[in-house]
Structures are given as C-alpha cells and as structure tokens.
Amino acid sequence: MNAGVDRDRVARAVRELLGAIGADPESAELRATPGRVAESYAEFFAGVGVDPQQFLTDAVPVDGETGELVLMRDISLRSICEHHLLPFRGRAHVAYQPRDRVVGLSALPRVVAALAERPQVQERLGEQIAQAIDDGLAPLGVLVVLEASHGCVADRGVRETSAEAVTIASRGSLSDPAARAEVIALIAPGGDRKPL
Structure with missing residues (x-):
C-alpha cells in the first residue's frame, strides 16, 4: 500500500467534498467514510512514485536459447481515470520478443500494476508499459494490448x-503489422474469447 498517500489530508478533503454535495459528513452513516476513502486511495494509488523498472532487474540471460515470443494475457487491470477519478477495469496482454534476456513471468503483472495504480489514461498506460519493458529488457519487440471498461463512460455522460x-502500444519488431496480427491472434485463441 502506498505510504506516500497523506491519509489524513485525503480524509479532510473527503469530509469537505461530502459537505459540498450537501451531505452531512458527521452523520452516523458517513462519519467513517472519509477514513475508508483515504485507505482506498492508498490502495488505488499505490503506484505513484513506484519505478516499474525495479521489477525487471532480475532478468535472466538466455543467450539465444529462448522461444520466439513471451506472451502473458489476461493480466487484471484496475486504474483510476485522471479525468474524473473514476475507475477503469479490464485486461492487459503483454508480449515481448526476447533478445538475450527474459524476466520472471510475475514481473509483467507487477509492471502493469505499478503503472496502473496512479491517476492514468488507458492510452498512456499502454505506452508506458511497452516503454518500461523496452527499457528494462531491450527485447527485439514489445506489444501491449489493453481492454478496459471505463466508469466515466459507463456511469456518467453517455452511460455505455x-x-x-482497446488500445495497442508496440515497439521494435512487434510494430510490424504482420507480427502484431500474429500476436493478437494468440491473445484471442479459438472462439472462446471476444474478438479484439
């Protein structure tokens, strides 16, 4: 959990917000809400100030003895949209074509979480994940596909x-349209998943 979140300050701001919308922050129903929101924000924004590169430092040299592609699909994704501070949720699919190093598979969800757990937009998030992997592993190519539902689209405005x-970010060899198409086909195998 993010030790950098000033929980007392968040709680004071939530009390002020509750008053601003006409609610009584001291009512029995809402008295504990500011503290709960502060704890939630510490969790939601745990990635603020976290360097995702730290999760890529234990890369293992493979000296050409690796497969052509590493793909982890269906990484759970939760973030807060910086425009309305509403959540967006979905899946990240992260692929890279190793050059001479691979990283433990648990590192990929950690990179996604570190970058998602901050005020964010989906388009930038995919680019940041791709760049972190590119910088940390220097692979031949990187492809990141994000699929997410957004609270700002579902719960306000158009209410869809x-x-x-769906956003796509790529680097190197996986920027080639044919290579991208091949990886995207692997993300949605068979007919049991929704097409991208």
Whole structure:
C-alpha cells in the first residue's frame, strides 16, 4: 500500500467534498467514510512514485536459447481515470520478443500494476508499459494490448455500460503489422474469447 498517500489530508478533503454535495459528513452513516476513502486511495494509488523498472532487474540471460515470443494475457487491470477519478477495469496482454534476456513471468503483472495504480489514461498506460519493458529488457519487440471498461463512460455522460476501449502500444519488431496480427491472434485463441 502506498505510504506516500497523506491519509489524513485525503480524509479532510473527503469530509469537505461530502459537505459540498450537501451531505452531512458527521452523520452516523458517513462519519467513517472519509477514513475508508483515504485507505482506498492508498490502495488505488499505490503506484505513484513506484519505478516499474525495479521489477525487471532480475532478468535472466538466455543467450539465444529462448522461444520466439513471451506472451502473458489476461493480466487484471484496475486504474483510476485522471479525468474524473473514476475507475477503469479490464485486461492487459503483454508480449515481448526476447533478445538475450527474459524476466520472471510475475514481473509483467507487477509492471502493469505499478503503472496502473496512479491517476492514468488507458492510452498512456499502454505506452508506458511497452516503454518500461523496452527499457528494462531491450527485447527485439514489445506489444501491449489493453481492454478496459471505463466508469466515466459507463456511469456518467453517455452511460455505455457495455463499451470497452482497446488500445495497442508496440515497439521494435512487434510494430510490424504482420507480427502484431500474429500476436493478437494468440491473445484471442479459438472462439472462446471476444474478438479484439
């Protein structure tokens, strides 16, 4: 959990917000809400100030003795949209074509979480994940596909509860359209998944 979040300050701001919308922050129903929100924010924003490169430092040299592609699909993704401070949730699919090093598979979800757990937009998040992996592993190529539902689309404005946004970020050899198409086909194998 993010030790950098000033929980007392967040709680004071939530009390002020509750008063600003006409609610009584001292009522029995809302008295504990500011503290709960402060704890939630410490969790939601745990990635603020975290360097995702720290999760890529234990890369293992493979000296050409690796497969052509490393793909981890369906990494759970939760972030807070910086425009309305509403959540967006979905899946990240992260692929890289190793050059001479690979990293433990648990590092990929950690990189995703470190970058997602801060005020964010999906388009930038995919680019940041791709760049972190590119910088940390120097692979031949990187491809990041994010699929997410956004609270700002589902719960306000147009209220499209079924809409999902799909973004793609790529580097190196996986920027080639044919290579990208091959990886995207692997993300949605068979007919049991929704097409991208």
